[in-house]
Amino acid sequence: MNAPSSLAVAVPALSLKDIGKHFDGLEALRGISLDVAKGEIVALLGTSGCGKSTLLNIVSGLLPADRGELRIDGQPASSFRDWRQIAYMFQEDRLLPWRSIRANVAFGLEAQRSRRAERIIKAEEALRLVELEGFARAWPHQLSGGMRSRVALARSLVVEPQILLMDEPFSKLDPQTRAQMHQELLRLQRLKNITVVFVTHDVEEAVVLADRVVVLEPRPGRIRAIKPLDLARPRIPTDLAVSEQVRQLRMAL
Numbered sequence: 001m002n003a004p005s006s007l008a009v010a011v012p013a014l015s016l017k018d019i020g021k022h023f024d025g026l027e028a029l030r031g032i033s034l035d036v037a038k039g040e041i042v043a044l045l046g047t048s049g050c051g052k053s054t055l056l057n058i059v060s061g062l063l064p065a066d067r068g069e070l071r072i073d074g075q076p077a078s079s080f081r082d083w084r085q086i087a088y089m090f091q092e093d094r095l096l097p098w099r100s101i102r103a104n105v106a107f108g109l110e111a112q113r114s115r116r117a118e119r120i121i122k123a124e125e126a127l128r129l130v131e132l133e134g135f136a137r138a139w140p141h142q143l144s145g146g147m148r149s150r151v152a153l154a155r156s157l158v159v160e161p162q163i164l165l166m167d168e169p170f171s172k173l174d175p176q177t178r179a180q181m182h183q184e185l186l187r188l189q190r191l192k193n194i195t196v197v198f199v200t201h202d203v204e205e206a207v208v209l210a211d212r213v214v215v216l217e218p219r220p221g222r223i224r225a226i227k228p229l230d231l232a233r234p235r236i237p238t239d240l241a242v243s244e245q246v247r248q249l250r251m252a253l
């Protein structure tokens with residue numbers, strides 16, 4: 001008998017089962033199992049070398065796992081075709097210095113073979129989303145670090161991804177700009193209901209952003225704890241409830 005639809009279990013945006021990865025003799029990841037719901041923000045938190053980037057690379061399809069199973073929107077990664085649904089934002093903004101801001105944002109659309117006029121419209125729309133519409137014709141060197149970060153975010157969003165993978169994208173920004181980027185990311189994530197997996201080694205950043213924090217430990221990289229964060233937003237680091245979660249996670253690390 002079929003289950004009543006109200007009881008049907010939603011398909012996770014990402015499902016990892018017993019993922020493992022070796023590099024030569026080094027066991028980088030062992031037994032990683034995790035489901036990420038659609039529209040959820042998950043932070044991967046851990047010290048250097050615990051396999052955060054390796055895990056993100058596996059989820060993005062850049063790196064094959066040695067063992068285990070990855071499903072995207074219910075489909076096995078081996079038969080998943082629409083990798084454009086997944087955007088990746090790196091630690092460096094990777095803007096091309098010889099391209100205008102608009103052309104940098106439109107870059108992600110070139111692989112989709114869309115028409116030039118359409119690319120321009122979409123790039124300008126993405127720049128409007130990150131409140132940089134006035135800078136479409138500027139060059140990367142003319143922008144501050146925070147603005148460049150917003151351009152990188154616009155370039156990730158222009159392809160209208162369902163999943164956004166972020167590898168310490170704000171780690172090079174000063175604390176104030178970084179806090180602004182957190183709010184910017186949360187605003188856009190809610191607007192588009194994007195699933196976000198965010199790598200960080202900063203406990204406070206994880207608590208400000210995430211619905212759940214996955215604490216990883218090294219050698220081999222594996223999950224030590226998964227902590228749901230039931231805190232109202234916006235989360236201010238000096239608030240008692242927020243700083244208490246930061247304290248508990250620091251202990252878990």
Ligand SMILES: Nc1ncnc2c1ncn2[C@@H]1O[C@H](COP(=O)(O)OP(=O)(O)OP(=O)(O)O)[C@@H](O)[C@H]1O
Nearest residue numbers: 023026028046047048049050051052053054055201
């Ligand atoms: N391409 C590779 N070849 C060999 N070893 C690798 C490779 N990529 C990662 N490693 C090793 O795998 C382990 C996990 O690396 P990874 O970069 O995923 O960790 P991380 O948690 O993201 O670290 P960090 O916070 O410093 O970026 C490390 O010991 C690293 O040296």
